[in-house]
Amino acid sequence: MTPTKIQITRPDDWHVHLRDGDALKAVAPFTAAQFARAVVMPNLSPAVTTVVQAVEYVDRIVAAIGDSDFEPLMTLYLTDDTSADEIERARKSCFIKAVKLYPAGATTNSAQGVTDIRLCDDALGAMQDCGMPLLVHGEVTDPAIDVFDREKVFIEQILLPLTNRFPKLKVVFEHITTADAVNYVLNASSNIAATITAHHLMYNRNAMFQGGMRPHMYCLPVIKREQHRQALIHAATSGNRKFFLGTDSAPHARHAKETSCGCAGIFSAHAAIEFYASLFDRHGALDKLEAFASFYGPDFYDLPWNSEKITLQKTDWTIPESYPLTEDENLIPMMAGETLNWQLVDNDPEN
Ligand code: NCD
Numbered sequence: 001m002t003p004t005k006i007q008i009t010r011p012d013d014w015h016v017h018l019r020d021g022d023a024l025k026a027v028a029p030f031t032a033a034q035f036a037r038a039v040v041m042p043n044l045s046p047a048v049t050t051v052v053q054a055v056e057y058v059d060r061i062v063a064a065i066g067d068s069d070f071e072p073l074m075t076l077y078l079t080d081d082t083s084a085d086e087i088e089r090a091r092k093s094c095f096i097k098a099v100k101l102y103p104a105g106a107t108t109n110s111a112q113g114v115t116d117i118r119l120c121d122d123a124l125g126a127m128q129d130c131g132m133p134l135l136v137h138g139e140v141t142d143p144a145i146d147v148f149d150r151e152k153v154f155i156e157q158i159l160l161p162l163t164n165r166f167p168k169l170k171v172v173f174e175h176i177t178t179a180d181a182v183n184y185v186l187n188a189s190s191n192i193a194a195t196i197t198a199h200h201l202m203y204n205r206n207a208m209f210q211g212g213m214r215p216h217m218y219c220l221p222v223i224k225r226e227q228h229r230q231a232l233i234h235a236a237t238s239g240n241r242k243f244f245l246g247t248d249s250a251p252h253a254r255h256a257k258e259t260s261c262g263c264a265g266i267f268s269a270h271a272a273i274e275f276y277a278s279l280f281d282r283h284g285a286l287d288k289l290e291a292f293a294s295f296y297g298p299d300f301y302d303l304p305w306n307s308e309k310i311t312l313q314k315t316d317w318t319i320p321e322s323y324p325l326t327e328d329e330n331l332i333p334m335m336a337g338e339t340l341n342w343q344l345v346d347n348d349p350e351n
């Protein structure tokens with residue numbers, strides 16, 4: 001008999017987009033309600049490239065979540081010009097936990113990203129020396145490369161040479177989507193890990209075309225074929241400490257998704273831990289959920305495990321059709337209007 005109620009250590013989200021302004025106020029409480037901590041992506045417009053900007057952003061996040069104990073773990077956005085001094089300032093700040101590599105043009109707000117990773121050697125050397133992780137959006141941007149192959153080609157063209165030049169650099173290969181990425185991480189040294197989203201575990205690329213174009217299933221890296229999803233499920237449920245939870249919850253206004261050129265990003269923060277619980281349950285791996293969601297991330301980042309617990313129960317509930325994003329805009333959440341079979345029931349921080 002598989003359990004219908006489980007208690008696990010409160011999880012952390014090792015990759016989330018909290019946005020800014022009204023949208024931040026709308027979405028941050030979802031993440032703060034489930035997770036003790038989250039690694040907050042810096043791809044605002046303009047991007048968070050300096051410690052000074054990160055200080056200002058973290059203040060806005062803390063204001064948005066009110067009196068919650070939630071701790072935002074901040075990141076800096078790597079550019080061609082990021083200096084070793086900026087890395088040193090980030091290390092000293094203590095609240096900046098990582099630096100994010102967006103290849104220029106790869107995804108939402110990546111225009112300020114890196115044009116050639118070799119231009120970043122000073123910053124990367126400083127990060128390797130002080131143990132600051134590099135978080136990688138692992139896709140090449142060459143338009144000649146098929147969009148479904150961009151992660152695989154990134155491993156060959158960028159990641160392998162990079163990790164050969166900086167063998168001790170801590171790297172998180174973010175939101176991996178392919179069997180190629182799983183294999184790369186498995187064969188790499190212990191300073192290389194990966195996050196896996198709920199949507200890449202739950203869906204294959206057919207979901208984008210089910211009965212018509214489904215813009216709310218479009219994200220980057222784009223969801224791949226079933227064989228890749230199976231590899232991700234195997235990695236996430238295998239109990240291997242190199243793989244941990246990162247939702248990549250990326251809210252966009254409904255109109256920005258349902259248009260002739262829709263934005264990439266899937267919002268999953270409203271039911272993040274429930275999506276993972278349901279998936280792990282379906283694969284007979286509920287006993288592996290806690291380590292994936294709550295232990296392997298902090299271990300990689302050299303942070304303590306959370307002491308609080310949460311309770312999840314096998315109960316059907318219906319996900320709302322939409323949530324407010326700003327005064328005039330809504331967002332469409334993952335599985336909008338559908339029934340999910342696990343629910344976070346006891347969210348008492350004293351528990
Ligand atoms: C993210 C966003 O909207 O900021 N979109 C996405 O599809 N994941 C950017 C990113 O993480 O690539």
Ligand code: ZN
Nearest residue numbers: 017041248250
């Ligand atoms: Zn992301």
